[in-house]
Amino acid sequence: MSGKRKNFDSENDDLKKMKTNGHWSNGLLSAMEDPELIVQSNSKLVVIQDKFPKAEFHYLIIPREDIHSLKAVDKSHLELLKYMHNIGERLTQEPRHQSRTFKMGYHAEASMTRLHLHVISDDMNSPCLKTKKHWNSFTTHFLLDSKEVCENLEKYGKIKLLSSEYCKKMMDTPLKCHKCDYIPKTMPDLKKHIMKHLK
DNA sequence: GTTCTAGAAC
DNA sequence: GTTCTAGAAC
Numbered sequence: 001m002s003g004k005r006k007n008f009d010s011e012n013d014d015l016k017k018m019k020t021n022g023h024w025s026n027g028l029l030s031a032m033e034d035p036e037l038i039v040q041s042n043s044k045l046v047v048i049q050d051k052f053p054k055a056e057f058h059y060l061i062i063p064r065e066d067i068h069s070l071k072a073v074d075k076s077h078l079e080l081l082k083y084m085h086n087i088g089e090r091l092t093q094e095p096r097h098q099s100r101t102f103k104m105g106y107h108a109e110a111s112m113t114r115l116h117l118h119v120i121s122d123d124m125n126s127p128c129l130k131t132k133k134h135w136n137s138f139t140t141h142f143l144l145d146s147k148e149v150c151e152n153l154e155k156y157g158k159i160k161l162l163s164s165e166y167c168k169k170m171m172d173t174p175l176k177c178h179k180c181d182y183i184p185k186t187m188p189d190l191k192k193h194i195m196k197h198l199k
Numbered sequence: 200g201t202t203c204t205a206g207a208a209c
Numbered sequence: 210g211t212t213c214t215a216g217a218a219c
Contacts, residue, residue, distance in 0.1 A: 020200095024200055025200070027200065028200090051200090052200075052201075111200045111201095112200055130201095131215085132214080186214085187214085188212080188213075
């Protein structure tokens, strides 16, 4: 019984590994080829729905160019990043997003390979948003604003990255509602509270 | 990135 | 006893 269960699990793992090119951190590379996730695509980039959305609307804008992360971005990518920003802006203005507010930004330290721009509605209402890390990664300065990233690249020829210490500090920020001064005791408490801000 | 779960917190 | 967080995953 338990032996059979183990076999089943390892077969599942093998399937997952094939899809993720050997490691979970490559998951975006297969996600950007998944027709069920693709929202739009062209020769420069692919827009997908985040597989585990942290809000009611959560998209990823992923360049086709193999840029590993923000650390690999230099001035030669300025036009591409501006273009990604513009595509994001256009996306937020589509009819189904009417009366929604969005944030657009890059995680200072991303887990998944291939540069990706988060476009996320500010409701933060999603069953996939479960942990303090999830919360703080979108509600603190851990999320580097797309417009600011573009401006820094344009003005200084490089992006202001955050030290790993500062990233850790952002992740350890005590929970706080992003729309008012409410201080929740726990994540379930916070998730209940944010319902009050839904329209 | 997620899942799972031990043990901390309540 | 139950809820919740946080660290391992070979």
